[in-house]
Amino acid sequence: MSDLVTFGESLLRLSPPGDNRLEAATSFEVQAAGSESNVAVAAERLGAVSTWLSKLPETPLGKRVVGELHQYGIRTDVAWSRTGRVGTYYLETGGDPRGSNVVYDREGSAVTTATPDELNLDQLRDARVFFTSGITPALSPELRETTKYLLQAAREAGTTTALDVNYRRKLWSPQEAQETLTGLFPGVDVLIIAARDAKTVLGFEGDHRQLAHKLASQFDFTTVVVTRGSQGALAWHDSVVHDQDAFETDTIEPIGAGDAFTGAFLARRLAGNDVQRSLEYAAATAAIKRTIPGDVARLSQSEVESVVSDGVPMVSR
Amino acid sequence: MSDLVTFGESLLRLSPPGDNRLEAATSFEVQAAGSESNVAVAAERLGAVSTWLSKLPETPLGKRVVGELHQYGIRTDVAWSRTGRVGTYYLETGGDPRGSNVVYDREGSAVTTATPDELNLDQLRDARVFFTSGITPALSPELRETTKYLLQAAREAGTTTALDVNYRRKLWSPQEAQETLTGLFPGVDVLIIAARDAKTVLGFEGDHRQLAHKLASQFDFTTVVVTRGSQGALAWHDSVVHDQDAFETDTIEPIGAGDAFTGAFLARRLAGNDVQRSLEYAAATAAIKRTIPGDVARLSQSEVESVVSDGVPMVSR
Amino acid sequence: MSDLVTFGESLLRLSPPGDNRLEAATSFEVQAAGSESNVAVAAERLGAVSTWLSKLPETPLGKRVVGELHQYGIRTDVAWSRTGRVGTYYLETGGDPRGSNVVYDREGSAVTTATPDELNLDQLRDARVFFTSGITPALSPELRETTKYLLQAAREAGTTTALDVNYRRKLWSPQEAQETLTGLFPGVDVLIIAARDAKTVLGFEGDHRQLAHKLASQFDFTTVVVTRGSQGALAWHDSVVHDQDAFETDTIEPIGAGDAFTGAFLARRLAGNDVQRSLEYAAATAAIKRTIPGDVARLSQSEVESVVSDGVPMVSR
């Protein structure tokens, strides 16, 4: 029985070493990466027993994804499939003004055909929190249905539900996203959303405090977390807004910081911390994550706590 | 205007360094690889100006394929597409009894939708030889049509046509292959086929000499080349069978040796060598290819000639 | 509840890439390696749910060992310690006549102080088989006591006990090994021993069949497996000797083949196969293992089965 169950896709992330370009790559670093598995890892590191649900083809590549996630310390409960691929994406990282670039190659992945009867729903019924992101319903019509079903099943079992909007413009249009996500919102207790997405996708306006208030009142969420990258985050909860600055950080890898934030926030809430304290842990986790190569928050709770209690550490020897 | 035009798919080959397993891979070496581009490179190295026709998505990955093929020295004439992927495959190499393993991930690639009107048919009409492999029609119904059309267009333009059967059991069944390929044979002048495929796919029986005779007589080919790996190859031409032993070789990479053989054979025929001499070049090219990492015959005509004229070289300094 | 529980040390194996010498190394490949964790992985791959018991320091290095073992698919139950190191060894591999060389640097590792009360004995009491190797009691006086205690606890709980003699001359003398191990034998049901060790350490004489008979009769084992490297293995069981040839193999990495053999043998026995069939699986597993870099049998049961049912596979595509 897990504290947190997440559902979604984990892809193979193929990335040229260093600052190399995709067109020049003679090798790729490979890593399992996906918003919901990232969230599970971050939560596990911050104290929550976490399980990732998904569907994968029974190939060496599918097995590789699960092996890597086990290495990070989480549990998995996967529907093994004879058809479908392991989704991939190609990531090229680069400084300004080049910027980083993602080439998705994830169509036809096994998880896009996942139906509720293939998944071990007892996992989410027995959990305390169920999490998925807005990426999942963006992947296929089947997954829109499945996501809705899972949120409902969790709700019915008394499991708190959490959703990170995580809008990806290369997957769907703002209009499609709005329509689908607002259809899911009635089943969601905790919403995490970037201020940018609240505006672009949902069409809300105002400063971040206003965004949180409006979202909470319109969709009746228990908690709304609005993230603003290097400008911090805030959470609406019980009609109160809690504000949190971002910690300063030397960014090695921006990708995965949002997932680390979310996982840490959920884990600390599960551990009984109040909203303000959980935000502080979440911001510190995200700051450390940005110093770690790859998508995943390979860090420990004690490292997060030493950032929370301030002191930027020197070389420790 | 090229001596040789080939049509087919070139994929990204993703392969863990050394003898590492796919499940353990933290990085992949990446290379553009495909039977028809391999054949074009080998032919170019053996003296034939060669062009590869295909269809690719206009992404950094599609551009990467073309850039790599240019590096090998061939020309390309590609239909750039806004949809479809670059096909990939994962290759794990290993000694016996593990063996090597290929995981194809090539469904939905751009080339599978290639139609004759998207391709620059003048290329093959102006060429002296047009080549494709049995892999191409295996990839999609559209490509079965397109392959047939191209063979016909070449024939009508007076371009000699060549086909390597190259049966891939992970792509289609022997029955499907037989039906499709025998439908193409009337448009083919030069057939290259592994003895194994002649039996398994086409249902022929007998020793390799008999296979060549039967194939030639049944389908009215000008030339039939039957390959037998380390046991050598033979060619039927003008009712005569020419036999050629394989050269001894330290195999680093078995993949691509067949393509190297075929490219060299076609190039030497184009250069005016007789069938026996061309077989000798082809066997020597395949032997050198097996010492070279990757799919592609990165070698020179003078290296092939020094093998043909015997002497296994020592360290040359 | 596991089918198999193993107890022992897993070290960090530090090895220069390729055939490089230790004196020339500018980098090391690092891997968690240890006889008992290797056995657990091989058994898991062959179908037995497996757990590794040990003691490690609560440092990033200790966590790294556990993370890696999780990646291989086994469970761990570790006593976390504030003192002691993670043991290491440096491995240089080389062809003849250089040979491979191991420099042990494992003194003072946390596991050398492990006492029964620190370990979760319920794990082995609930298991069907408990396994350790002769390396474990070689590591410290405390571990000699602990090993004896664990064998006894397993026996009392009705858990079958298995021991691989695995003599290491850099750890102790034949005399010390003989004295300690023969003291443990009364608690052992299944003995695995290299023919060489039976002679050098235990002082037995005769051919391998005689060795098996004498060992079984003198120490009252249920099963005795005598291994002879490339010459195969044999097992004495119910007064019958079963013989098994080794499979031909292209050796990339000899280290870990014995552990793979043992893990597979135990797993197949647990799965209900008879001794002869289990030996066959064990020999096939060892053969595949030798083609895989590193200590660990990263392979699948279906791969083993395809070797057992003969066919050395070609490139499969």
Place this chain on the structure above:
Amino acid sequence: MSDLVTFGESLLRLSPPGDNRLEAATSFEVQAAGSESNVAVAAERLGAVSTWLSKLPETPLGKRVVGELHQYGIRTDVAWSRTGRVGTYYLETGGDPRGSNVVYDREGSAVTTATPDELNLDQLRDARVFFTSGITPALSPELRETTKYLLQAAREAGTTTALDVNYRRKLWSPQEAQETLTGLFPGVDVLIIAARDAKTVLGFEGDHRQLAHKLASQFDFTTVVVTRGSQGALAWHDSVVHDQDAFETDTIEPIGAGDAFTGAFLARRLAGNDVQRSLEYAAATAAIKRTIPGDVARLSQSEVESVVSDGVPMVSR
């Protein structure tokens, strides 16, 4: 027929990975690098069909240079030589106050003996622009003659001529450079020059606008581009001076940015853009180039355009 033809040397650039020192190097990254081939690549990427003329030894290293340049997308027309080397240089990159360091090892390279009759002058006669840099005549007395001849041949054929002064103090003294280059200026239409070189080498004084005016009036150039690194660039043309700021950039690799600037400027002029617009493209190309490892502007016109039309991109996914 090319839009742009360039003539010069491309060397093998040997560079330790990362920030490593030459004295500590155990490996070198290798790349073909040279001002004129760099300019050709940048121009090709910005829309101009480009060909590089040179002379190379017919060795695997000479072939390697040409293969790499083909990969970048340009054409080559090389005089193959039985004597002479491929020039090399060793590059160590490092932060301040260490700085980067180049050790030239280029004496005796094949191109230093190139005479006009060895080169395919039809290439530059058929082109719209011919380009070389001040490095070329610095390499040997023969190349001073050849450079002069080529500029004249281009002029006579109605091909616009362009020269980048590109002073290298490790190749010749300011006095030698001044004497040689001013002797070439009468054959040059478009001059590109660093403000620093205008002062140090040519002895001009004043701010950059004055430098441009004086150069244009004294030598009767059609266009003079004065570059000032991070302070931008300006162009004198038809008695008007056009100013352009540099774009902000995260510099990974400063080397090659000047060549990227020049190639882009020439390509956009060839494409019909006015001087101001071409400068803007050139500055954006240089800014992106600085984020790309290696000498070469591996980028696309659309990337340059997205910088020109402002927006520094975020991770695009």
Place this chain on the structure above:
Amino acid sequence: MSDLVTFGESLLRLSPPGDNRLEAATSFEVQAAGSESNVAVAAERLGAVSTWLSKLPETPLGKRVVGELHQYGIRTDVAWSRTGRVGTYYLETGGDPRGSNVVYDREGSAVTTATPDELNLDQLRDARVFFTSGITPALSPELRETTKYLLQAAREAGTTTALDVNYRRKLWSPQEAQETLTGLFPGVDVLIIAARDAKTVLGFEGDHRQLAHKLASQFDFTTVVVTRGSQGALAWHDSVVHDQDAFETDTIEPIGAGDAFTGAFLARRLAGNDVQRSLEYAAATAAIKRTIPGDVARLSQSEVESVVSDGVPMVSR
């Protein structure tokens, strides 16, 4: 006969490439590293013939340490031992707020048992300066005795003695350090100490000038150097305080900068420079060192001099 003799431990530093975490490491870069060997290398590079005294096990790893130090250009005089290990430490480097982390694994190293009679004391008796750091007596009771003995032996032979306090909190407490080090101070001529250590370990107060004065007067040193990282350093000598700013630097690797500073200071004093000039060299050496990967100051005196005489160099070509 050396100008400088140093005594201490050199460990194998095992560090994941790039910014990778220890828990994620699949390989380690390895380097010989230790304060006293680092100081010897820096001094050698700045003109002082330098010898490192130590004790190592006669294993490939011990030989590797000596080979690497020879590569840096220093001499070694090592007591070869049949027991004891080569100490190691694991270094993970990371930006803020993660920080770098060192996991020491150095207990039981051969040098911790070094006694004066095992060491070639003629080396330090014949030298002009003898140096060790506060790390050495922290390693074992035997080394406390040995350090004291060596300082005395040097003093008696008329060799100037120098000590860098170099407090390491993972080795001993401030109280232990204070007690031991103040017991050694009477044998020390030149003290190097971080302002931070003067406060934390020795309990001194005041600004850095006051710290220097108090230390000099209380312990009767000839010279006291107080270092303050990026805020510079100062030296008390003959009752005069000399101040030196730090040079600006792009830090690639902070570790070893203090050792580089000390080695350069001692070398320039040995070369006859006055205290102010020596400080300037020391600060420039430390600044360049920070741009060099690894512990060791792989640089040349001429590079240091070009920084001292100002100019931050551009790419030099």
Place this chain on the structure above:
Amino acid sequence: MSDLVTFGESLLRLSPPGDNRLEAATSFEVQAAGSESNVAVAAERLGAVSTWLSKLPETPLGKRVVGELHQYGIRTDVAWSRTGRVGTYYLETGGDPRGSNVVYDREGSAVTTATPDELNLDQLRDARVFFTSGITPALSPELRETTKYLLQAAREAGTTTALDVNYRRKLWSPQEAQETLTGLFPGVDVLIIAARDAKTVLGFEGDHRQLAHKLASQFDFTTVVVTRGSQGALAWHDSVVHDQDAFETDTIEPIGAGDAFTGAFLARRLAGNDVQRSLEYAAATAAIKRTIPGDVARLSQSEVESVVSDGVPMVSR
């Protein structure tokens, strides 16, 4: 004072990793390599204090060569030059029938201008043996003079002289070699020569015993060693011929085995072993060398002795 002094060139050897081709290389492994430095290293490892004399440019590359040779444990006495390059060669290794290929790029190296007055002749006058190879006089007319002078200077000082013919067809013709080398022979005491070179270069005939006899009698050598690769070696000394088989070996790197043989032979003769015993050490050293990547015999005397006293070692743990 050294036992052995050698004189010659050490080049930077640039070699693509693995079996990669030069035309495909994106990186090179780099190592200092040269017959005379290789011989010095092998001799040092077998017990002879060894010094390498040469001339190098005072650049980071020249320093790199010396640093690497120090790492191997030998002494160097180098004339530092302001002109000339560090010679290089590109090495591509490959199995049959491709073979390995060397592209020399060593013209104009500093050592080619070395004159006796630039070299520290006291080194060879104080040594017991002076060694050079036939490569040295092949490099330039100056070096022919210098080699002759050094052999004479050694002879006059009572230093035994040794020469390895080491014919390189890419450096000079058999005729040039014969003329030059036979002119040097009167100054040589110990000749080492491949049977192949005795025939091809010197025009001798007969089996290897006859070759040794004829060489000894015609040129009045004290000792003649005739090597025959995998067929062993023999030595003529005091009118007796001593025969030695080659040891079986897994060849990783054939290059440098001859130098290892020669260095070991000279070192064991210096240590007082008789000719037969020294041949045995030499053959064992060459066999181990062939298992070690790179040019240099990174091995220990004890490893050689364990091969001499037979036993091919297993994994030692």
